[in-house]
Amino acid sequence: MKMYCNKCKKEVEPVMETFNSEFYTNDKKYKYRAFRGYCPECNSLLEEDPNMNLKSKDKAYRKAEGIITAKQINQIYEQYEITDEKLADILGCNSKQVVKLKNGNDIPTKEESEILTKILEDQAYFKSLMQ
Ligand SMILES: [Zn+2]
Numbered sequence: 001m002k003m004y005c006n007k008c009k010k011e012v013e014p015v016m017e018t019f020n021s022e023f024y025t026n027d028k029k030y031k032y033r034a035f036r037g038y039c040p041e042c043n044s045l046l047e048e049d050p051n052m053n054l055k056s057k058d059k060a061y062r063k064a065e066g067i068i069t070a071k072q073i074n075q076i077y078e079q080y081e082i083t084d085e086k087l088a089d090i091l092g093c094n095s096k097q098v099v100k101l102k103n104g105n106d107i108p109t110k111e112e113s114e115i116l117t118k119i120l121e122d123q124a125y126f127k128s129l130m131q
Contacts, residue, residue: 003046005039012039014046023057032060058107067113068120070104076120077102090129091115 002011014037021034034053037046062069076082084095084102091098091112100106101116108116119126 001049001052003037003039003049005042005044005046007042007044008039012041012046014038015040021053023060025061030057030060030064032056058104062107065110065113067107067110068116070102072120073102073108073116076116079120080126086130090119 001014003014004010005012016035016037018033018035020031022029022031024030032053033056035056036048037052038044039046059069061067076087084098088095088098091108093112097106101108101112119129
């Protein structure tokens with residue numbers, strides 16, 4: 001992924017480095033592994049791409065809050081025969097929202113996450129929901 005160097009006035013292939021950082025969400029502090037890039041020619045720190053650390057922040061947030069991951073949500077589909085519509089029905093949202101959760105484009109609420117985790121781990125619970 002190329003980044004722009006303000007000093008060299010051009011796009012460069014950055015030298016990447018990871019470091020420990022923090023961010024706040026709802027006044028709570030989360031630690032995460034962040035990335036930053038340096039210009040290979042002049043060595044200056046390049047401006048952070050706002051998307052660069054999103055995945056890492058997402059991961060840290062889910063881990064700290066015990067929120068189910070998109071990968072685990074996809075496991076539900078592998079494990080059971082279920083449609084987006086049915087899962088939306090169970091969660092009390094619409095199927096568009098379920099697709100977002102599945103693709104990792106949105107993070108489930110704590111309540112949704114608890115239901116999804118229980119479905120994944122407890123077949124009997126899933127069966128009771130399908131009746
Ligand atoms: Zn440079």
